[in-house]
Amino acid sequence: MHKDKQLPFKEKNIILIGFMGVGKTTIGIHIAKKLNRDFIDVDQEIEKQYDMPVTQIFKTMGEQKFRQMEKEFIVDLCCNSRLKIISLGGGAFLQEEIRNVCLSTSIVFFLDLSFNLWKDRLHLLMDNRPVLQNKTLEEIEQLYYSRQGIYALNHSKVNTDYLKPEEVADNILHSLKLNWEINEPIN
Ligand SMILES: Nc1ncnc2c1ncn2[C@@H]1O[C@H](COP(=O)(O)OP(=O)(O)O)[C@@H](O)[C@H]1O
Numbered sequence: 439m440h441k442d443k444q445l446p447f448k449e450k451n452i453i454l455i456g457f458m459g460v461g462k463t464t465i466g467i468h469i470a471k472k473l474n475r476d477f478i479d480v481d482q483e484i485e486k487q488y489d490m491p492v493t494q495i496f497k498t499m500g501e502q503k504f505r506q507m508e509k510e511f512i513v514d515l516c517c518n519s520r521l522k523i524i525s526l527g528g529g530a531f532l533q534e535e536i537r538n539v540c541l542s543t544s545i546v547f548f549l550d551l552s553f554n555l556w557k558d559r560l561h562l563l564m565d566n567r568p569v570l571q572n573k574t575l576e577e578i579e580q581l582y583y584s585r586q587g588i589y590a591l592n593h594s595k596v597n598t599d600y601l602k603p604e605e606v607a608d609n610i611l612h613s614l615k616l617n618w619e620i621n622e623p624i625n
């Protein structure tokens with residue numbers, strides 16, 4: 439739809455990135471509601487398409503196949519949609535093609551949560567995040583820090599420490615509104 443032409447700033451998709459469990463899905467839903475826009479969670483879309491949870495996709499088809507599906511879905515979405523609120527899976531941004539298409543077409547917010555606070559959420563994630571399974575806390579901490587450089591490639595970083603999902607959504611909306619005004623003033 440807009441491969442060669444940039445969309446007006448206000449029409450660009452908004453994309454949330456960050457480590458597993460930081461709240462991309464939860465906060466994305468809040469933002470979409472507040473802006474009255476469609477919400478798309480990439481993992482949920484892949485799950486619908488294959489009629490199985492991500493954990494099962496990893497088991498039966500392997501991680502590489504999941505990464506391929508993830509890439510195809512995100513590239514298509516970025517090139518052929520607008521005005522969407524999109525939550526990526528935490529590993530998606532590791533793929534260069536995904537980073538490039540997201541950063542060149544959309545507004546990318548990195549949701550940051552310090553590891554100390556993230557640890558308290560581990561029990562909520564262990565069962566349905568295949569990447570965490572069979573790892574020690576030390577290995578998970580290494581994975582967390584090894585990905586921070588990749589997440590640093592964003593348009594805006596948002597701190598989520600000690601904030602409720604709705605508060606983070608409000609902070610993102612505030613920042614968006616300021617940017618919309620700066621990029622496209624009313625007069
Ligand atoms: N700001 C927050 N404070 C407390 N719990 C949260 C917050 N954001 C998300 N959660 C919880 O953490 C878990 C993971 O959230 P989720 O939105 O699925 O993260 P992600 O999509 O980044 O993996 C969920 O159980 C969710 O309710």
Ligand SMILES: O=C(O)C1=C[C@@H](OP(=O)(O)O)[C@@H](O)[C@H](O)C1
Nearest residue numbers: 457458459527528529567568569
């Ligand atoms: O970080 C990762 O490699 C993954 C994160 C998950 O999404 P969330 O970040 O929404 O948990 C999901 O895509 C899959 O389990 C792999």
Ligand SMILES: [Mg+2]
Nearest residue numbers: 462463481525
């Ligand atoms: Mg998610």
